[in-house]
Amino acid sequence: MKYALHEVLEVHEIAAFKTTCLTKSKTMKALVTDQSLKDIMQKDIDVSTRQLQEYASILSNAKQ
Template sequence: MNYALHEVLEVHEMAAFKTTCLTKSKTMKALVSDQKLKDIMQQDIDVSTRQLQEFTSILSNARH
C-alpha cells in the first residue's frame, strides 16, 4: 500500500512511544506488589504488544 511519508513517520513515532510504554510497564510490573495493579499492567503489556505487531505489519507493507 502506498502511504505518504508523513504517515509512515507518524507510525514510526507511535511505535517508538508504545515501545517506551511497554518497556516501562514491564519494568514497573516487577516492582509492584498489588495483584490488581499487576493485572492492569499485564493488560497494558498485552495491548501494547499487539499494537506494536500491527505497527510492524503496517510498516512492512508500506511502500514509500
Template sequence: MTMKKYAMHEMLEVHEIAAFKTVCATKSKGMQILVSDPELKAILQQDVELSKQQLHELGMILSNA
C-alpha cells in the same frame, strides 16, 4: 487486495507511534517488578500484552508500506 501507498510523513508518524508504544510497554513491564498490588500487576500485564499486539499491527503497516 490492493496495497495502499502511504506518504512519507504518514510512515514517520507510524514509526513515532511504534517507538512511543515500545517505551510504554517497557515501562509497564518494569513497573510490574515494583508493584505489590495484584490488581495493579494484572492491569500492567494487560497493558504489556495489548502493547505487543499493537506493535505487531504497527510493524505490519511499516513492512507493507
C-alpha cells in the same frame, strides 16, 4: 497500499512511543506488589505488544 512519507513517520513515532511505554510497564510490573495493579499492567503489556505487531505490519507494508 501506498503510504505518504508523513504517514509512515507518524506510525514510526507512535511505535517508538509505544515501545517506551511497554518497556516501562514491564519494568514497573516487577516492582508492584498489588495484584490488581499487576493485572492492569499485564493487560497493558498484552495490548501494547499486539499494537506493536500491528504497527510493524503497517511499516513493513509501507516499504513495498
